[in-house]
Amino acid sequence: MTRTQEPRDGSDLRYPPDVATLRGHDLSFVDTGEGPAILFIHGLLGSHENWTHLVDRLDTDHRVVIPDLFGHGASAKPVGDYSLGAHAAILRDLIDHLGIDRVTLVGHSLGGGIAMQFCYLFPERVEALVLVSTGGLGRTVSPLLRSATLPGAELVLPVIASSWVRDRVETVGRAVRGLGWRPSADASAAWKGFTSLSDAESRRAFLATTRGVIDPGGQTVNALGRLTTGEHIRTLVIWGTRDRMIPVGHAERAHEIFPGAKVVLFEGAGHFPHLEQPDRFASVLEAFVHE
Template identity: 30%
Template sequence: MERRSQEGLPIRYVDRGEGPALLLLHGFVGSADYWERVVPLLEGHFRCIVPDLLGHGESEAPSGPYTIEQLADNVLQLLDSLGIERAVILGHSMGGYTALSFAERYPERLLALGLVHSMPLPDDEAGKEKRTAVAERVMREGVRPFVEQSAPNWFAPDNAKWMKPELERVMGIGFATKPEGAAGAALAMRERPDRSHIIRELELPVLLIAGDEDGIAPPQKAFAAENAHTVKHVIEGAGHMSLFEAPQELARHIASFVERL
Protein backbone atom coordinates (compact mmCIF):
# COMPACT_ATOMS: atom_id res chain seq x y z
CA MET A 1 0.00 0.00 0.00
CA GLU A 2 1.27 3.45 -0.91
CA ARG A 3 2.62 5.46 2.02
CA ARG A 4 2.32 9.12 2.84
CA SER A 5 4.51 11.27 5.05
CA GLN A 6 4.14 14.39 7.15
CA GLU A 7 7.01 16.81 7.75
CA GLY A 8 8.49 16.31 11.20
CA LEU A 9 6.72 12.97 11.73
CA PRO A 10 9.05 9.93 11.98
CA ILE A 11 6.43 7.48 10.78
CA ARG A 12 4.88 6.98 7.36
CA TYR A 13 1.31 5.86 6.86
CA VAL A 14 -1.47 4.74 4.53
CA ASP A 15 -4.68 6.79 4.37
CA ARG A 16 -7.56 5.25 2.40
CA GLY A 17 -11.33 5.52 2.37
CA GLU A 18 -13.83 7.92 3.90
CA GLY A 19 -15.97 7.86 7.01
CA PRO A 20 -15.27 7.34 10.70
CA ALA A 21 -11.52 7.23 11.40
CA LEU A 22 -10.23 3.69 11.93
CA LEU A 23 -6.56 3.51 12.93
CA LEU A 24 -5.00 0.06 12.37
CA LEU A 25 -1.69 -0.78 14.07
CA HIS A 26 0.49 -3.71 12.99
CA GLY A 27 2.53 -6.21 14.99
CA PHE A 28 6.24 -6.84 15.51
CA VAL A 29 8.43 -6.93 12.36
CA GLY A 30 5.32 -6.03 10.40
CA SER A 31 4.22 -2.88 8.63
CA ALA A 32 1.06 -1.27 7.29
CA ASP A 33 1.14 -4.07 4.71
CA TYR A 34 0.03 -6.51 7.43
CA TRP A 35 -3.42 -4.99 6.85
CA GLU A 36 -3.31 -5.10 3.05
CA ARG A 37 -6.00 -7.79 2.78
CA VAL A 38 -8.26 -6.18 5.38
CA VAL A 39 -8.22 -2.52 4.35
CA PRO A 40 -9.88 -3.13 0.93
CA LEU A 41 -12.78 -4.74 2.80
CA LEU A 42 -13.19 -1.74 5.13
CA GLU A 43 -12.29 1.36 3.14
CA GLY A 44 -15.72 1.58 1.52
CA HIS A 45 -17.21 2.48 4.91
CA PHE A 46 -14.35 3.85 7.02
CA ARG A 47 -11.29 6.05 6.72
CA CYS A 48 -8.50 3.53 7.28
CA ILE A 49 -5.28 5.09 8.58
CA VAL A 50 -2.50 2.53 8.80
CA PRO A 51 0.96 3.63 9.97
CA ASP A 52 4.30 1.88 9.85
CA LEU A 53 5.19 2.02 13.54
CA LEU A 54 8.59 3.39 14.50
CA GLY A 55 11.40 1.12 13.30
CA HIS A 56 9.17 -0.73 10.85
CA GLY A 57 8.28 -0.55 7.17
CA GLU A 58 9.19 2.78 5.61
CA SER A 59 9.28 4.70 8.91
CA GLU A 60 12.46 5.87 10.58
CA ALA A 61 14.45 3.27 12.51
CA PRO A 62 16.66 5.06 15.05
CA SER A 63 18.77 3.08 17.47
CA GLY A 64 16.75 1.91 20.46
CA PRO A 65 15.61 0.78 22.81
CA TYR A 66 12.15 2.20 22.15
CA THR A 67 9.21 2.29 24.52
CA ILE A 68 5.60 1.34 23.85
CA GLU A 69 4.71 4.82 25.08
CA GLN A 70 6.93 6.28 22.36
CA LEU A 71 5.07 4.28 19.71
CA ALA A 72 1.75 5.50 21.11
CA ASP A 73 2.95 9.10 21.11
CA ASN A 74 3.79 8.77 17.42
CA VAL A 75 0.20 7.67 16.86
CA LEU A 76 -1.03 10.76 18.69
CA GLN A 77 1.22 12.95 16.55
CA LEU A 78 -0.21 11.32 13.43
CA LEU A 79 -3.80 11.98 14.50
CA ASP A 80 -2.90 15.58 15.33
CA SER A 81 -1.22 16.09 11.97
CA LEU A 82 -4.33 14.80 10.19
CA GLY A 83 -6.69 16.90 12.30
CA ILE A 84 -8.51 13.87 13.68
CA GLU A 85 -9.94 14.46 17.14
CA ARG A 86 -11.14 10.93 17.91
CA ALA A 87 -10.63 7.55 16.27
CA VAL A 88 -11.26 3.87 16.70
CA ILE A 89 -7.83 2.33 17.32
CA LEU A 90 -7.27 -1.37 16.69
CA GLY A 91 -3.91 -3.00 17.27
CA HIS A 92 -2.56 -6.36 16.16
CA SER A 93 -0.12 -7.97 18.63
CA MET A 94 2.50 -5.26 19.36
CA GLY A 95 0.05 -2.79 17.86
CA GLY A 96 -2.38 -3.82 20.58
CA TYR A 97 0.19 -2.99 23.26
CA THR A 98 0.56 0.40 21.59
CA ALA A 99 -3.20 0.93 21.47
CA LEU A 100 -3.44 0.15 25.21
CA SER A 101 -0.74 2.69 26.02
CA PHE A 102 -2.63 5.24 23.94
CA ALA A 103 -5.87 4.43 25.77
CA GLU A 104 -4.14 4.80 29.13
CA ARG A 105 -2.91 8.33 28.48
CA TYR A 106 -5.21 9.76 25.80
CA PRO A 107 -8.67 8.22 26.34
CA GLU A 108 -10.34 11.45 25.23
CA ARG A 109 -8.98 10.81 21.72
CA LEU A 110 -10.63 7.40 21.45
CA LEU A 111 -13.99 6.36 20.07
CA ALA A 112 -13.28 2.70 20.83
CA LEU A 113 -10.39 0.30 21.38
CA GLY A 114 -9.62 -3.06 19.81
CA LEU A 115 -7.00 -5.75 20.35
CA VAL A 116 -6.43 -8.28 17.55
CA HIS A 117 -4.34 -11.29 18.64
CA SER A 118 -2.98 -9.18 21.47
CA MET A 119 -3.36 -9.01 25.25
CA PRO A 120 -3.08 -6.61 28.17
CA LEU A 121 -0.71 -8.85 30.13
CA PRO A 122 3.04 -8.16 30.49
CA ASP A 123 5.86 -10.55 29.67
CA ASP A 124 6.88 -12.93 32.44
CA GLU A 125 10.58 -13.28 33.25
CA ALA A 126 11.10 -15.99 30.63
CA GLY A 127 9.36 -13.81 28.06
CA LYS A 128 11.56 -10.85 28.93
CA GLU A 129 14.65 -12.98 28.45
CA LYS A 130 13.38 -14.00 25.02
CA ARG A 131 12.85 -10.36 24.03
CA THR A 132 16.43 -9.58 25.02
CA ALA A 133 17.68 -12.57 23.04
CA VAL A 134 15.69 -11.48 19.97
CA ALA A 135 17.09 -7.94 20.16
CA GLU A 136 20.64 -9.26 20.41
CA ARG A 137 20.09 -11.78 17.64
CA VAL A 138 18.70 -9.36 15.06
CA MET A 139 21.52 -6.92 15.70
CA ARG A 140 24.04 -9.74 15.30
CA GLU A 141 22.50 -11.68 12.40
CA GLY A 142 19.98 -9.32 10.81
CA VAL A 143 16.23 -9.85 10.81
CA ARG A 144 15.97 -12.58 8.18
CA PRO A 145 17.00 -15.62 10.32
CA PHE A 146 14.58 -14.62 13.09
CA VAL A 147 11.68 -14.14 10.67
CA GLU A 148 12.38 -17.38 8.81
CA GLN A 149 12.35 -19.32 12.06
CA SER A 150 9.44 -17.53 13.71
CA ALA A 151 6.89 -16.71 11.00
CA PRO A 152 5.56 -20.28 10.54
CA ASN A 153 4.68 -20.29 14.25
CA TRP A 154 2.49 -17.23 13.75
CA PHE A 155 0.07 -19.28 11.63
CA ALA A 156 -2.13 -22.15 12.77
CA PRO A 157 -0.21 -25.41 12.06
CA ASP A 158 -2.36 -26.45 9.08
CA ASN A 159 -2.29 -22.94 7.65
CA ALA A 160 1.49 -22.82 7.89
CA LYS A 161 1.56 -25.92 5.68
CA TRP A 162 -1.02 -24.88 3.09
CA MET A 163 -0.99 -21.08 3.02
CA LYS A 164 2.43 -20.80 1.42
CA PRO A 165 1.79 -17.51 -0.47
CA GLU A 166 0.44 -15.88 2.69
CA LEU A 167 3.36 -17.13 4.79
CA GLU A 168 5.86 -15.96 2.20
CA ARG A 169 4.21 -12.54 2.12
CA VAL A 170 4.42 -12.18 5.90
CA MET A 171 8.07 -13.22 5.78
CA GLY A 172 8.78 -10.72 3.02
CA ILE A 173 7.29 -7.90 5.08
CA GLY A 174 9.40 -9.01 8.04
CA PHE A 175 12.61 -9.13 6.01
CA ALA A 176 12.21 -5.40 5.26
CA THR A 177 12.43 -4.48 8.96
CA LYS A 178 15.71 -2.83 9.86
CA PRO A 179 17.65 -4.55 12.67
CA GLU A 180 17.66 -1.37 14.75
CA GLY A 181 13.89 -1.17 14.49
CA ALA A 182 13.32 -4.82 15.40
CA ALA A 183 15.71 -4.63 18.34
CA GLY A 184 14.26 -1.36 19.61
CA ALA A 185 10.71 -2.69 19.44
CA ALA A 186 11.59 -6.01 21.07
CA LEU A 187 13.02 -4.15 24.05
CA ALA A 188 9.94 -1.92 24.17
CA MET A 189 7.69 -4.98 24.44
CA ARG A 190 9.94 -6.42 27.14
CA GLU A 191 9.31 -3.43 29.40
CA ARG A 192 5.58 -3.00 28.93
CA PRO A 193 3.51 -3.14 32.13
CA ASP A 194 0.30 -5.00 32.90
CA ARG A 195 -2.49 -2.87 31.41
CA SER A 196 -5.44 -5.13 32.26
CA HIS A 197 -6.90 -2.34 34.39
CA ILE A 198 -7.04 -0.04 31.37
CA ILE A 199 -9.56 -2.29 29.67
CA ARG A 200 -11.57 -2.80 32.85
CA GLU A 201 -11.74 0.92 33.60
CA LEU A 202 -12.24 2.21 30.04
CA GLU A 203 -15.73 3.61 29.59
CA LEU A 204 -15.71 2.88 25.88
CA PRO A 205 -16.46 -0.16 23.68
CA VAL A 206 -13.64 -2.70 23.45
CA LEU A 207 -13.22 -5.32 20.72
CA LEU A 208 -11.13 -8.42 21.51
CA ILE A 209 -10.31 -10.88 18.72
CA ALA A 210 -8.37 -14.12 19.22
CA GLY A 211 -7.47 -17.13 17.11
CA ASP A 212 -8.35 -20.50 18.57
CA GLU A 213 -4.95 -21.83 17.45
CA ASP A 214 -2.89 -18.80 18.43
CA GLY A 215 0.14 -19.96 20.41
CA ILE A 216 1.26 -16.40 21.21
CA ALA A 217 -1.94 -14.71 22.41
CA PRO A 218 -4.43 -17.56 22.94
CA PRO A 219 -8.01 -16.70 23.94
CA GLN A 220 -7.40 -17.06 27.67
CA LYS A 221 -4.72 -14.36 27.46
CA ALA A 222 -6.44 -12.23 24.81
CA PHE A 223 -9.58 -12.17 26.97
CA ALA A 224 -7.75 -11.65 30.28
CA ALA A 225 -9.62 -8.39 30.93
CA GLU A 226 -12.90 -6.90 29.77
CA ASN A 227 -15.37 -4.17 30.62
CA ALA A 228 -19.14 -3.81 30.36
CA HIS A 229 -18.85 -2.78 26.70
CA THR A 230 -16.55 -5.58 25.49
CA VAL A 231 -17.23 -7.62 22.34
CA LYS A 232 -15.24 -10.85 21.98
CA HIS A 233 -14.73 -13.09 18.95
CA VAL A 234 -12.70 -16.26 18.46
CA ILE A 235 -11.71 -16.97 14.85
CA GLU A 236 -11.74 -20.72 14.34
CA GLY A 237 -8.76 -22.22 12.56
CA ALA A 238 -6.64 -19.09 12.90
CA GLY A 239 -3.33 -18.61 14.63
CA HIS A 240 -1.76 -15.21 15.32
CA MET A 241 -2.28 -13.90 11.78
CA SER A 242 -5.97 -13.78 10.91
CA LEU A 243 -5.03 -10.70 8.87
CA PHE A 244 -3.75 -13.26 6.35
CA GLU A 245 -5.40 -16.48 7.52
CA ALA A 246 -9.00 -15.17 7.64
CA PRO A 247 -9.08 -11.53 6.45
CA GLN A 248 -12.73 -11.56 5.45
CA GLU A 249 -13.90 -12.84 8.83
CA LEU A 250 -11.64 -10.37 10.62
CA ALA A 251 -12.91 -7.47 8.53
CA ARG A 252 -16.51 -8.55 9.17
CA HIS A 253 -15.99 -8.49 12.95
CA ILE A 254 -14.30 -5.08 12.77
CA ALA A 255 -16.98 -3.56 10.55
CA SER A 256 -19.80 -4.89 12.72
CA PHE A 257 -18.15 -3.50 15.84
CA VAL A 258 -17.48 -0.03 14.41
CA GLU A 259 -20.91 0.27 12.78
CA ARG A 260 -22.57 -0.25 16.18
CA LEU A 261 -20.75 2.67 17.79
Protein backbone atom coordinates in the same frame (compact mmCIF):
# COMPACT_ATOMS: atom_id res chain seq x y z
CA MET B 1 -5.43 9.60 -1.63
CA THR B 2 -4.82 8.53 -5.22
CA ARG B 3 -5.03 4.78 -5.80
CA THR B 4 -2.66 2.96 -8.11
CA GLN B 5 -4.14 0.61 -10.68
CA GLU B 6 -2.00 -2.40 -9.83
CA PRO B 7 -0.21 -3.62 -6.70
CA ARG B 8 3.40 -2.47 -6.53
CA ASP B 9 6.28 -4.93 -6.20
CA GLY B 10 3.85 -7.87 -6.35
CA SER B 11 2.23 -6.98 -3.02
CA ASP B 12 -1.31 -6.08 -2.02
CA LEU B 13 -0.34 -2.43 -1.81
CA ARG B 14 -2.77 -0.45 -3.95
CA TYR B 15 -2.60 2.61 -1.74
CA PRO B 16 0.76 4.42 -2.04
CA PRO B 17 1.82 5.79 1.34
CA ASP B 18 2.18 9.43 2.31
CA VAL B 19 4.93 10.71 4.57
CA ALA B 20 4.66 13.06 7.55
CA THR B 21 7.65 14.47 9.39
CA LEU B 22 6.91 14.04 13.08
CA ARG B 23 9.44 15.00 15.76
CA GLY B 24 12.10 15.32 13.12
CA HIS B 25 11.63 11.88 11.51
CA ASP B 26 9.59 10.62 8.55
CA LEU B 27 6.55 8.46 9.31
CA SER B 28 5.04 6.57 6.37
CA PHE B 29 1.27 6.01 6.34
CA VAL B 30 -1.74 5.24 4.16
CA ASP B 31 -4.69 7.63 4.41
CA THR B 32 -7.78 6.92 2.32
CA GLY B 33 -11.56 7.28 2.45
CA GLU B 34 -13.87 9.68 4.23
CA GLY B 35 -15.97 9.40 7.37
CA PRO B 36 -15.27 8.33 10.96
CA ALA B 37 -11.57 7.45 11.28
CA ILE B 38 -10.13 3.99 11.88
CA LEU B 39 -6.44 3.84 12.85
CA PHE B 40 -4.78 0.44 12.29
CA ILE B 41 -1.63 -0.42 14.28
CA HIS B 42 0.49 -3.37 13.14
CA GLY B 43 2.56 -5.64 15.36
CA LEU B 44 6.27 -6.28 15.80
CA LEU B 45 8.08 -6.67 12.45
CA GLY B 46 4.85 -5.76 10.67
CA SER B 47 3.91 -2.85 8.41
CA HIS B 48 0.86 -1.19 6.93
CA GLU B 49 0.73 -4.04 4.38
CA ASN B 50 -0.70 -6.29 7.13
CA TRP B 51 -3.94 -4.30 6.84
CA THR B 52 -4.31 -2.99 3.28
CA HIS B 53 -6.45 -5.94 2.19
CA LEU B 54 -9.21 -4.51 4.43
CA VAL B 55 -9.27 -1.05 2.89
CA ASP B 56 -11.81 -1.76 0.14
CA ARG B 57 -14.27 -3.04 2.73
CA LEU B 58 -13.99 0.03 4.93
CA ASP B 59 -12.99 3.18 3.10
CA THR B 60 -16.35 3.70 1.38
CA ASP B 61 -17.76 5.13 4.60
CA HIS B 62 -14.72 5.45 6.89
CA ARG B 63 -11.40 7.24 6.78
CA VAL B 64 -8.75 4.54 7.05
CA VAL B 65 -5.29 5.47 8.38
CA ILE B 66 -2.54 2.81 8.44
CA PRO B 67 0.94 3.90 9.53
CA ASP B 68 4.25 2.09 9.58
CA LEU B 69 5.41 2.50 13.16
CA PHE B 70 8.83 4.06 13.64
CA GLY B 71 11.39 1.28 13.27
CA HIS B 72 9.18 -0.59 10.80
CA GLY B 73 8.33 -0.63 7.11
CA ALA B 74 9.14 2.55 5.20
CA SER B 75 9.18 4.77 8.30
CA ALA B 76 12.36 6.12 9.85
CA LYS B 77 14.33 3.93 12.24
CA PRO B 78 15.99 6.48 14.52
CA VAL B 79 18.00 5.82 17.63
CA GLY B 80 15.68 6.64 20.50
CA ASP B 81 12.61 5.66 22.48
CA TYR B 82 10.61 2.67 21.22
CA SER B 83 8.39 2.27 24.28
CA LEU B 84 4.62 1.83 24.03
CA GLY B 85 4.17 5.38 25.26
CA ALA B 86 6.50 6.79 22.61
CA HIS B 87 4.64 4.94 19.84
CA ALA B 88 1.27 6.08 21.20
CA ALA B 89 2.43 9.70 21.34
CA ILE B 90 3.60 9.56 17.71
CA LEU B 91 0.20 8.20 16.66
CA ARG B 92 -1.46 11.08 18.51
CA ASP B 93 0.85 13.44 16.60
CA LEU B 94 -0.15 11.73 13.36
CA ILE B 95 -3.89 12.19 13.85
CA ASP B 96 -3.23 15.80 14.91
CA HIS B 97 -1.30 16.25 11.65
CA LEU B 98 -4.25 14.80 9.72
CA GLY B 99 -6.83 16.91 11.55
CA ILE B 100 -8.57 13.91 13.08
CA ASP B 101 -10.21 14.36 16.47
CA ARG B 102 -11.27 10.83 17.45
CA VAL B 103 -10.38 7.38 16.10
CA THR B 104 -11.37 3.76 16.39
CA LEU B 105 -8.12 1.97 17.17
CA VAL B 106 -7.40 -1.48 15.72
CA GLY B 107 -4.18 -2.93 17.17
CA HIS B 108 -2.56 -6.30 16.53
CA SER B 109 -0.09 -7.90 18.98
CA LEU B 110 2.40 -5.13 19.89
CA GLY B 111 -0.03 -2.78 18.19
CA GLY B 112 -2.71 -3.81 20.69
CA GLY B 113 -0.41 -2.83 23.53
CA ILE B 114 0.21 0.52 21.83
CA ALA B 115 -3.55 0.98 21.37
CA MET B 116 -4.19 0.38 25.08
CA GLN B 117 -1.40 2.81 25.97
CA PHE B 118 -3.05 5.33 23.63
CA CYS B 119 -6.33 4.82 25.53
CA TYR B 120 -4.50 5.43 28.81
CA LEU B 121 -2.76 8.60 27.62
CA PHE B 122 -5.41 10.09 25.33
CA PRO B 123 -8.83 8.62 26.25
CA GLU B 124 -10.65 11.65 24.86
CA ARG B 125 -9.33 10.77 21.37
CA VAL B 126 -10.70 7.20 21.36
CA GLU B 127 -14.03 6.33 19.77
CA ALA B 128 -13.70 2.54 20.14
CA LEU B 129 -11.02 -0.14 20.46
CA VAL B 130 -10.31 -3.40 18.64
CA LEU B 131 -7.60 -5.67 20.07
CA VAL B 132 -6.32 -8.48 17.85
CA SER B 133 -4.12 -11.15 19.49
CA THR B 134 -2.89 -8.34 21.70
CA GLY B 135 0.06 -8.10 24.00
CA GLY B 136 -0.26 -6.54 27.42
CA LEU B 137 -2.72 -8.95 29.05
CA GLY B 138 -0.35 -11.45 30.64
CA ARG B 139 3.22 -12.64 31.00
CA THR B 140 3.26 -15.51 28.49
CA VAL B 141 4.79 -14.96 25.05
CA SER B 142 6.62 -17.08 22.49
CA PRO B 143 10.14 -18.27 23.44
CA LEU B 144 11.28 -16.96 20.06
CA LEU B 145 10.56 -13.38 21.11
CA ARG B 146 11.97 -13.93 24.59
CA SER B 147 15.24 -15.05 23.02
CA ALA B 148 15.62 -11.63 21.38
CA THR B 149 16.03 -10.10 24.83
CA LEU B 150 18.94 -12.33 25.86
CA PRO B 151 22.46 -10.90 26.13
CA GLY B 152 24.29 -11.24 22.84
CA ALA B 153 21.17 -11.22 20.66
CA GLU B 154 22.56 -8.21 18.81
CA LEU B 155 25.50 -10.38 17.76
CA VAL B 156 23.47 -13.42 16.72
CA LEU B 157 20.71 -11.59 14.82
CA PRO B 158 22.92 -10.28 11.97
CA VAL B 159 24.04 -13.85 11.29
CA ILE B 160 20.62 -15.51 11.21
CA ALA B 161 19.11 -12.55 9.28
CA SER B 162 21.93 -12.55 6.72
CA SER B 163 21.23 -12.93 3.01
CA TRP B 164 23.14 -16.25 3.05
CA VAL B 165 20.70 -17.77 5.57
CA ARG B 166 17.63 -16.20 3.96
CA ASP B 167 18.54 -17.46 0.50
CA ARG B 168 18.94 -21.03 1.75
CA VAL B 169 15.69 -20.99 3.70
CA GLU B 170 13.86 -19.65 0.64
CA THR B 171 15.46 -22.36 -1.52
CA VAL B 172 14.13 -25.02 0.84
CA GLY B 173 10.75 -23.28 0.89
CA ARG B 174 10.48 -23.33 -2.89
CA ALA B 175 11.36 -27.01 -2.93
CA VAL B 176 8.70 -28.03 -0.43
CA ARG B 177 6.09 -25.81 -2.10
CA GLY B 178 6.84 -27.72 -5.26
CA LEU B 179 5.73 -30.84 -3.37
CA GLY B 180 2.38 -29.24 -2.56
CA TRP B 181 3.11 -27.64 0.83
CA ARG B 182 1.70 -24.17 1.38
CA PRO B 183 2.82 -21.98 4.28
CA SER B 184 0.17 -20.70 6.67
CA ALA B 185 -0.59 -16.99 6.92
CA ASP B 186 1.21 -17.04 10.28
CA ALA B 187 4.36 -18.49 8.73
CA SER B 188 4.25 -16.15 5.73
CA ALA B 189 3.78 -13.04 7.87
CA ALA B 190 6.51 -14.09 10.29
CA TRP B 191 8.95 -14.79 7.47
CA LYS B 192 8.20 -11.48 5.75
CA GLY B 193 8.82 -9.70 9.05
CA PHE B 194 12.05 -11.58 9.62
CA THR B 195 13.38 -10.65 6.18
CA SER B 196 12.91 -6.97 7.10
CA LEU B 197 15.86 -7.32 9.52
CA SER B 198 18.43 -7.29 6.74
CA ASP B 199 19.84 -3.88 7.73
CA ALA B 200 21.43 -2.73 10.97
CA GLU B 201 18.93 0.09 11.59
CA SER B 202 15.98 -2.30 11.45
CA ARG B 203 17.68 -4.78 13.75
CA ARG B 204 18.50 -2.07 16.27
CA ALA B 205 14.90 -0.83 16.26
CA PHE B 206 13.57 -4.40 16.57
CA LEU B 207 15.73 -5.15 19.60
CA ALA B 208 14.87 -1.82 21.25
CA THR B 209 11.14 -2.39 20.71
CA THR B 210 11.21 -6.01 21.87
CA ARG B 211 13.26 -5.29 24.97
CA GLY B 212 10.87 -2.49 25.86
CA VAL B 213 8.00 -4.94 26.39
CA ILE B 214 9.61 -8.39 26.90
CA ASP B 215 12.38 -9.89 29.03
CA PRO B 216 13.69 -13.48 29.11
CA GLY B 217 10.74 -14.46 31.31
CA GLY B 218 7.99 -13.03 29.12
CA GLN B 219 6.00 -9.83 28.70
CA THR B 220 6.95 -7.03 31.07
CA VAL B 221 4.12 -4.59 30.32
CA ASN B 222 0.65 -5.42 31.62
CA ALA B 223 -2.45 -3.26 31.29
CA LEU B 224 -4.33 -5.13 34.03
CA GLY B 225 -4.98 -2.82 36.96
CA ARG B 226 -3.54 0.19 35.15
CA LEU B 227 -6.00 1.21 32.45
CA THR B 228 -8.80 2.54 34.65
CA THR B 229 -10.76 4.18 31.82
CA GLY B 230 -11.49 0.87 30.11
CA GLU B 231 -15.08 0.57 31.27
CA HIS B 232 -15.93 3.64 29.18
CA ILE B 233 -14.39 2.33 25.93
CA ARG B 234 -16.43 0.19 23.55
CA THR B 235 -14.13 -2.78 22.89
CA LEU B 236 -13.87 -5.81 20.61
CA VAL B 237 -11.27 -8.54 21.20
CA ILE B 238 -10.37 -10.98 18.40
CA TRP B 239 -8.07 -13.98 18.87
CA GLY B 240 -7.10 -17.12 16.99
CA THR B 241 -7.58 -20.34 18.96
CA ARG B 242 -4.22 -21.69 17.70
CA ASP B 243 -2.13 -18.64 18.49
CA ARG B 244 1.39 -19.83 19.34
CA MET B 245 2.80 -16.35 19.90
CA ILE B 246 0.44 -15.13 22.65
CA PRO B 247 -1.97 -17.74 24.08
CA VAL B 248 -5.69 -17.39 23.45
CA GLY B 249 -6.31 -17.66 27.20
CA HIS B 250 -5.30 -14.02 27.48
CA ALA B 251 -8.44 -13.01 25.57
CA GLU B 252 -10.79 -13.36 28.53
CA ARG B 253 -8.50 -11.21 30.68
CA ALA B 254 -9.60 -8.23 28.60
CA HIS B 255 -12.84 -8.21 30.61
CA GLU B 256 -10.86 -7.18 33.67
CA ILE B 257 -10.00 -3.92 31.89
CA PHE B 258 -12.93 -3.57 29.50
CA PRO B 259 -15.94 -5.09 31.33
CA GLY B 260 -18.24 -4.77 28.32
CA ALA B 261 -15.78 -6.13 25.77
CA LYS B 262 -17.03 -8.50 23.10
CA VAL B 263 -14.63 -11.44 22.60
CA VAL B 264 -14.65 -13.27 19.26
CA LEU B 265 -12.49 -16.38 18.80
CA PHE B 266 -11.41 -17.46 15.32
CA GLU B 267 -11.34 -21.25 15.39
CA GLY B 268 -8.16 -22.69 13.89
CA ALA B 269 -6.51 -19.31 13.29
CA GLY B 270 -3.07 -18.46 14.64
CA HIS B 271 -1.52 -15.14 15.63
CA PHE B 272 -2.73 -13.32 12.48
CA PRO B 273 -6.50 -13.95 12.29
CA HIS B 274 -6.92 -10.89 10.05
CA LEU B 275 -4.66 -12.56 7.47
CA GLU B 276 -5.76 -16.18 7.94
CA GLN B 277 -9.51 -15.51 7.86
CA PRO B 278 -9.71 -12.08 6.18
CA ASP B 279 -13.36 -12.24 5.08
CA ARG B 280 -14.62 -13.18 8.51
CA PHE B 281 -12.35 -10.61 10.15
CA ALA B 282 -13.61 -7.87 7.85
CA SER B 283 -17.23 -8.81 8.54
CA VAL B 284 -16.76 -8.83 12.31
CA LEU B 285 -14.89 -5.52 12.20
CA GLU B 286 -17.47 -3.90 9.91
CA ALA B 287 -20.32 -4.94 12.20
CA PHE B 288 -18.49 -3.51 15.21
CA VAL B 289 -17.56 -0.14 13.69
CA HIS B 290 -21.08 0.32 12.31
CA GLU B 291 -22.76 -0.23 15.69
